[in-house]
Amino acid sequence: MESSLEFSNSLGSVSSLLTRCRTFKVLVIGDSGVGKTCLTHRLCAGEFPGRVEATIGVDFRERVLDVDGEKIKLQLWDTAGQERFRKSMVQHYYRNVHAVLFIYDVSSPASFSGLTSWIEECRQNSLGQGIPRFLVGNKSDLRDHHRTDGQVSQEQAMSFAKAHGMMFFETSAKNPPSKCASGRRGDGEVPYQQDKVEDIVVAVGAKLKRQKKPSAATAPAYSGSFRVLNKKVPDKEMWTCC
Numbered sequence: 696m697e698s699s700l701e702f703s704n705s706l707g708s709v710s711s712l713l714t715r716c717r718t719f720k721v722l723v724i725g726d727s728g729v730g731k732t733c734l735t736h737r738l739c740a741g742e743f744p745g746r747v748e749a750t751i752g753v754d755f756r757e758r759v760l761d762v763d764g765e766k767i768k769l770q771l772w773d774t775a776g777q778e779r780f781r782k783s784m785v786q787h788y789y790r791n792v793h794a795v796l797f798i799y800d801v802s803s804p805a806s807f808s809g810l811t812s813w814i815e816e817c818r819q820n821s822l823g824q825g826i827p828r829f830l831v832g833n834k835s836d837l838r839d840h841h842r843t844d845g846q847v848s849q850e851q852a853m854s855f856a857k858a859h860g861m862m863f864f865e866t867s868a869k870n871p872p873s874k875c876a877s878g879r880r881g882d883g884e885v886p887y888q889q890d891k892v893e894d895i896v897v898a899v900g901a902k903l904k905r906q907k908k909p910s911a912a913t914a915p916a917y918s919g920s921f922r923v924l925n926k927k928v929p930d931k932e933m934w935t936c937c
């Protein structure tokens with residue numbers, strides 16, 4: 696007769712089989728201070744963190760989604776924006792990436808100009824053209840629709856996104872709109888859009904679900920939320936339990 700321990704073990708494996716899901720590594724990059732940590736926190740935990748410090752190395756956060764009946768785990772790699780905190784980690788960031796979120800701050804044109812060097816870093820690390828890329832303008836709560844100077848216009852961002860084959864979003868990790876909004880700016884001419892943070896997660900999940908299933912050999916998976924600094928990052932199987 697099966698012991699209660701064996702019985703509970705087999706129940707455990709049955710339930711883990713039922714909840715297995717595909718895990719996708721999503722790299723989050725952009726200049727220091729654009730809000731990568733706050734945005735990934737908002738995407739995964741649904742809240743704005745109380746206090747944040749500059750990321751050292753990388754932080755991982757996860758979000759499980761149901762996309763058309765399939766469970767998908769997004770593993771967000773919140774990378775350091777400061778060169779001195781990232782240089783020894785860069786190759787690990789780019790290994791087996793499934794999607795990239797490029798973040799800039801809508802109230803910082805310099806962070807928008809900085810995107811070209813992030814694209815160049817992707818190229819230097821052989822990120823395939825087929826890897827889905829998303830452009831996210833963060834801190835939309837700081838946008839002043841009556842000013843044009845000192846901010847990144849949505850027209851600029853949209854044409855940049857188009858030129859680089861990215862899907863574009865503008866949102867705020869701090870004060871996200873409760874619904875996707877679009878309309879005309881103060882002068883009545885220029886359209887604007889405001890996206891819910893959730894729209895970004897859904898778009899990434901939907902895009903990745905349509906991707907060809909990667910083989911286990913190329914797929915990474917980590918669980919929980921933890922920090923890696925100057926450590927060897929192991930490669931594991933792609934299929935994990937949610």
Ligand SMILES: Nc1nc2c(ncn2[C@@H]2O[C@H](COP(=O)(O)OP(=O)(O)OP(=O)(O)O)[C@@H](O)[C@H]2O)c(=O)[nH]1
Binds near residue numbers: 726
């Ligand atoms: N107003 C506003 N402030 C934000 C928003 N998101 C982040 N911040 C602030 O921007 C600052 C930097 O945020 P972080 O999330 O640490 O930026 P980061 O890009 O992760 O920075 P590094 O770790 O250095 O790469 C913090 O003071 C946040 O409170 C936002 O949507 N609106």
